Amino acid sequence: MMPDIDVVSLSRLQFGLTAMYHFLFVPLTLGLSLLLAIMESVYVMTGRTIWRDMTKFWGLLFGINFAMGVATGITMEFQFGTNWAYYSHYVGDIFGAPLAIEGLMAFFLEATFIGLFFFGWNKLSAVGHLMVTWLVALGSNLSALWILIANGWMQHPVGATFNTDTMRMEVANFADVIFNPVAQDKFVHTVSAGYVTGAVFVLAVSALYLLRGRHVALARRSMTVAASFGLAASLSVVVLGDESGYTAGQNQRMKLAAIEAMWETEPAPASFTVVGFPDQAGHRTNYAVRIPYVMGLIATRSISEPVMGINQLVEVAADRIRSGMVAYQALQRLRQNRGDTNARATFEAHVSDLGYALLLKRYTPVVTDATDAQIVAAAHDTVPAVAPLFWSFRVMVGLGFFFIALFVTAFILSAKRRLEHPLFLKAAAAALPLPWLAAELGWYVAEGGRQPWTIDGILPTFLSASNIPAANVWFSVAGFVLFYSVLAVVELYLMVKVIRHGPLETTSGRPAPLHAVVAAGE
Template sequence: MIDGSAVDLARLQFAMTAMYHFIFVPLTLGLVWILVIMESVYVVTGKEIYKEMTKFWGKLFGINFALGVTTGITLEFQFGTNWAYYSQYVGDIFGAPLAIEGLMAFFLESTMIGLFFFGWNKLSRGKHLVVTILLALASNLSAVLILIANGWMQHPIGSEFNPITMRMELTSFSDIVFNPMAQEKFVHTVSAGYVTGSMFVLGISSWYLLKGKFIDFAKRSFVIAAAFGIASVFSVIILGDSSGLSVAETQKSKLAALEGMWETEPAPAAFTLFAIPNEKEQKNNFEIKIPYALGILITHSLDKEIPGIKEIRAENVKRIENGVIAAQALDTLKNKSKKDQHDEAMSLLKTHQNDLGYGLLVRKYVQNFNEATPEVIEQAAHDSVPRVAPLFFSFRIMVVLGGLFVLIFVYAFYLSIKGTMQTKPWFLRTCLYCIPLPWIAIMCGWFLAEYGRQPWTVFGVLPTHMSASSVSAGSVLASLIGFIAFYTGLLIVELYLMFKYARLGPVVLIEPVK
């Protein structure tokens, strides 16, 4: 039987390392394009202050980039240490974009960042700007390749199961690259990173203005951050809407859970503004609803129904029953049975192959598929929808923060046009205190994406409990504690350096730091 505690600890370890890593990634994605904008203005105008701005914000970018690389390396190794069966089952597909990311995007950005820092006095203005642009493109190329891999886990197209090799195999690399889920996830994720970079520059620039330090430097940085931020935040909202449409088509269980929809409602469904989900009784308490809003937003129509959790679970019971038949047929093929049994098993497998992954859900409870009683199938169907409350509240936190960012960047852009940002100290303080909020919104978004996919590692194909390595819970716990201690140390170093150089400001470029 599968060691559930070891699987849970492996999930916790991957979630912890991924979230530590993603503290650094959004700032890298956003800040690098702000550097491109600042340096472009320097090249066009020749004004030295924009060069000073590029070098100063580039220093903070470099600190963050180094920590991002350090924390990201261990993530890919975990596929071999903690998720060995996952790697064996889908490695030919999942590994391809990750290999390209390492061999192309990572090496390119690693080379360009060296030229960015050490090429100021060795390259012409135009050539150095090209380096900065290539650094930005490489960082975003790295993101797109990783999100192509993740998008396939969310919506596994361009592949099929091979009963001879007992693995998922690639059928169309172009389908994986142009997977709508991957592309929408990429643009939504990087736009959120742009918001993070904009808020970071806006907040620190506001602090300088409050302190009356580096006024010209801070004003120009404030204006660029406000303009880039307002474009980014609206991109997040528009692309988030597109991502919602994809989820409604491909991951109905995730959508039902994050909306707290226990029952299928007549179209167009109402949007639950607030509620307290009751998992035990399968209902919401203290509901506040906006009529018709959810159906219109999610389906862009007035007549498409959004299935509720109870209906999804009922449909999944049938899919699990069919999947168990497919799994039993697969066992027959593995046992090299007689020709008549082989032909019958192959026919059954082809008939029910699309539900094979659902049949694997019962392996959490029984060792043999013949032991899958109606009670076991019912329990597996219950597991096929993630818990509602964590997703429900995470989604609403993310949406509320998104609305707040719109207000902040619109007002910051308005003040930039008028040139009166210094006359609003309350707003400058707000910008400073809001620096951490994009990270909170992004973590909520990743929680929705990954926890909302449960109980699947690859949605509809491979359950999480079957993906883990055959390691003991104690071994995973020991490495988990080690990772937490090491990553926390790195985070403390990052925060210390960021606070130190942000307080010093651009003076660090002309005066030695003691």
């Protein structure tokens, strides 16, 4: 018998599973695409075939990962229509545009040139093929840009207005959507994290080769590139993560307070909690160890501006709910009489809080008749799950500093030509899964911290789902789990076989087809 879970929770479970699985492939695609371009650039400049062989080998692994990313990414977009129909109806004019541009501008560019990358080695000039490789990297990054513009708008909805005639959100200024500060910060931070993932992957696989004394020339050069590239990327992640913290302090204050488990507003500048044990029911953090000033500097860039605590932000949410109730009532009057100028003026004055009034739909079908107790309950709903966010963020940050230490060590050993140090090689190989863990935790912080909203301050999650039977969603969840499990087995099988065998050339000089590499690894 199926557990009694509502459609919204099931839809969230399904989208969360598919999104997190898809994001296993995205960071490596971003990182390897640029590393391939760098390696082939060295080949074109030096003419040394070892760099061409490196590009082909890592390119084969990139191709496997890219194919899996495409297979898992396409299914995600269909869910907006199947599981999140009201969301698509309410904000589709804004959210759909970046996704459409991503398909036309980025995905087609990347998909087209990746074919030329694999089959154009003996058909294009060296410079021509290098341009193809850089265009593949450009396509990967443009794809991330447009997807993160769409996601950034969910985090900080700008450039859009509510149309009282259509009862939907519509684009008012597309430039504001594109240059949304949250979207831009998310883009550079996410892309840098992808570069770290690619660098750790190359570093770890190369370390395994050196530990086993195989493909030494390729492994040494690959580690040298990964060390320099990874060091720059890991430093960028920390710096750009700090910028994301400042942006969140300006635009997503509840998320920031939840990540910090800051229940009460502290005197400026606020301290940063290194470790602690958040107690959401008791509104406190037990056994907290804090560093003075740090959170105030991150969130406000000042020593005089306070960082609001969760309890104070709940009070702000309650006030916004009351303001939203005024907008909701004025909207009802406008629906009855579009020429009611007083109602329109009232609505325009309070429309920014309309989404907060929708939180009351969980407690009463008549929003304008909500009681004070219902308003307070809805205001408390704006607090996400604190403890998971608190620990996810800290593990992610800890891994970020570990990557800096790893790449600093790799860079120093590379400069001294001592990359074969056994202890370092073992540490580098063991680090292989860690960037994926950091990336998944980062996405949880971004998406979990936005709850209870699908569009922050605009549309609550519980109102966004399709009106379909829970059994249908159970069926699709089971189908996705089965399908993605098969893909996971296929992905691991292909990647392990290619890595186990290493570079393989045919007598014609072309890279061997995938089936030949897999067969050779048996």
